[in-house]
Amino acid sequence: MLEEMLRERNLPAVFTGEQTWETRRVELLEMLCREEYGFLPPLPQSMQFEILETNERYCAGKATYQKIRLQMTFPTGEFAFPFYAVIPNKPGKHPFFVHINFRDNVPDRYMPTEEICDNGFAVFSFCYRDVTSDDGDFSTGLAGVLACDPAKDCGKIALWAYAASRVMDYAQTLSCLDFTRAAVAGHSRLGKTALLAGALDTRFTAAFSNESGCSGAALSRGGNEKRETVGHICGQFPFWFCRRYQQYAGAEDTLPFDQHFLLACMAPRRVYVASAAADLWADPVSEYLSCVAAGKVYRQLGLSGFVCPDRLPQVGDVFAAGRIGYHLRAGTHYFSRADWLHFVEFLKI
């Protein structure tokens, strides 16, 4: 059944096996950056981290909370943004998430820090707007300092992904973390961002996308009638992408890739896609089929990819046996505790 559904989507081939996967993966990333997100800026010349606040007795003394200022120096100037760290006080190496968040609250309705810590995980988070605004203004924030020109450089998603990697640079200065379970996570537009950050930065051993939908986990070819299309997204949010992506608005069939390429770029690392049944705009079926298609690359590499039955998902399904995980929960567009707890379970494996 799933094979037939994939055939109907008429997807371009990710990996024919003619080259090594390492070589092909570089080509895929090149293509995704060139045609969709734009290329990430070069590394800063230097970085500084300043601890602004510390609370060692956070969550009844279970964790330490810190607010940190990350400053980057570029040839064109300096840029700083704040982020937050919540790290369990228990001794040992903690697996962790870098969460690209909508807000800078800790905890936040999209980030249940206490539950995350109770599971032994650390979490680093930043508010995406502290990096660069969520609009077509490229003259302020990180975009301004880097003099980003959206006509030839990257869009906003790439800048947020870049910031997630800078938070990872900070994480690497700590000795209390387990870098074999180092994840990046986000919801919706920030789920798209988490997938891009994970695809490009192999220090992330897993990427978690929550209802990222169009230009995130969901296939762009075909889908339900209420879904967001490349045409919609390019019309409303052109600044998330590089200029070249516009040519595919209403012409999805001419894309030289589809979004399962982005998931496959995580291989052999792990990736998890979460859908909500009533979130038709993000198109759960197209997110699921994207996992099925990406799973084939893992299988070609001799790895367990996406392990699922030969049918569409039902509400409550969790498929977490392979290197690609998926769940479909009830309800609408939201980053819930249930989503986080499934993420935590997957990262524990």
Ligand code: GCU
């Ligand atoms: C809009 C947009 C989506 C995006 C979502 C969000 O609905 O069309 O692509 O994922 O906002 O970020 O919440």
